[in-house]
Amino acid sequence: MLDQTVTETFQSFQSLTQEKGAMRAVDAARELGISEAELVEAKQVSGAAKRLRRDDTRGFAALLEGMVGLGEVMCLTRNEHAVHERYGEFDNVKIGKVMGLVLNRTIDLRIFMNRWAFGYVIEEEVSSGLRVSLQFFDKSGRAVHKIYPTENTDRAKFDALVEGWIDDTPAKIKTQIADPAPVDGADSDVDTAALRADWDAMTDVHQFFGMLKKHKVGRMQALRLVGEDMAYRVPNEAVTWALERAAEAKLPVMVFIGNSGCIQIHTGEIENIKAMGPWINVLDKKFHMHLRQDHVAHAWIVRKPSKDGIVTSLEAFDKNGQSFFLMFGERGEGNAELEGWRSILNGLGRA
Structure with a gap:
């Protein structure tokens, strides 16, 4: 009983x-x-939502593994700004138990499974008809990932998979207050020479996070301290500008947007860039992105060493200094960065 x-x-x-409305x-x-999770929980009253059970040891891992072979779906990952x-x-x-990967070119995810606390299957009538989705939330009730079947999904297999995960006797969920955003320590406490030495010694961009942890330095704080040859600010409009230039050049890129529980990646060309009020949108057939350009408080060009040469990203941060968007030129293991991507970034003036 609810x-x-x-x-x-x-x-x-x-x-x-x-x-x-x-x-x-x-x-x-x-x-x-x-x-949002508490609202979805309430929709159980109408039968529009049903709680999914969470395995005590692997969370929703087996459910995600069961998505293999079900055909096309639409995956949605968002944060407050994009x-x-x-x-x-x-x-x-x-x-x-903690980390997960989906390494397909079309669905490419970095999953932090220990952050996935609640899950639901939702069926709701919308203007286009009945819409079904799987929705997952962290302990504070914030959405971390959503999966929608499409007309190209094997619905018989999808429905059978989901049916096996429905929790028939759910107790009321108990959300927690979200953890506050981490606060950077004083710049004077950072050994900038050691930070720069470790930055220069990177051979893989995935070593970046470990380096930040080792030096107890925030992401944007590290960009400020490492030296302008490796990281420098550009105008906040750089995100829109770079998307438009990449579309014009038909340059394949990688677009990362994530939250505490999931990072989702698009790899390939982008085509249809459209501004709508404060939103900058990518409206392609298989990839949609919506980003609040007015929420970009800081934009940076970041250069990281790797065994394949320098890898350059465009990164957007909000007013609290939290990263919420990254963009790279498409690059495979063992390949140097695309010169076309570097050319686009070189066209950005420094802020």
């Missing part, structure tokens, strides 16, 4: 939508002063 407060939350949600779940939850939607198939899935 908790009385869940029923009351659903009634408040109904009143809100009657007053303001259809809303994104995250926006409706914000209006109600609750987390949304990444990619159509493709699950393949080459490797998930441990």
Whole structure:
């Protein structure tokens, strides 16, 4: 039996939508002063949502592994400032208790499974008809990842997989207050010479995070301290400008957008760039991105050494100094960075 407060939350949600019309779940939850997961939990009252069980040892890992062979789906990963939607198939899935990878060109994910606390299957009527999704949330009730079947999904297999994960006796979820964003220590406490030496010694860009941890330095703090030959600020409009130049040049790129539980990556050319109010959008057939350009408080060009030469990224940070968007030129292991990508970034003036 559902908790009385869940029923009351659903009634408040109904009143809100009657007053303001259809809303994104995250926006409706914000209006109600609750987390998105708590709103989805309340939708169980109408039967629109059903809780998924979470394995005590591997979380939702086996469910994601079961997505292999089901055909095309649409994966959505977002944060407060940007949304990444990619159509493709699950393949080459490797998930441990804490970390996981989906290494397919179309669906490419870095998963932090220990952050996935709650999951639901949702069926709702929208303007285009009945929409089904799997939605996953962290302990604070923030969305970490969503999966939508498409007309090219094997629905019989998809539905059978999901049915095996439905929790018939869920207790009311208990969300936690989100952890505060980490605060950088004083610049004077950082051994900048040692930081630069370790930066120069990198042979793989994946060593970057370990280096930050070793020196107890924040990401943007490291960019400020390492030296302008390795990292420098560019105008905040650089994200829009680089997307437009890459589309014009038909240059294949890699676009990373993520949150505490998942990072989603698009690799390939981008074509249709469109601004709508404060949003800059990529509206391609298999890849959609929506980013609040006005939320870019800092934009940086970052150069990291690797065994294949320098790898350069364009990174966007919000007003709190948190990274929420990264873009690279497409690059495979053993290949040097695309000169066309470097040419685009060289066209950006320094801020």
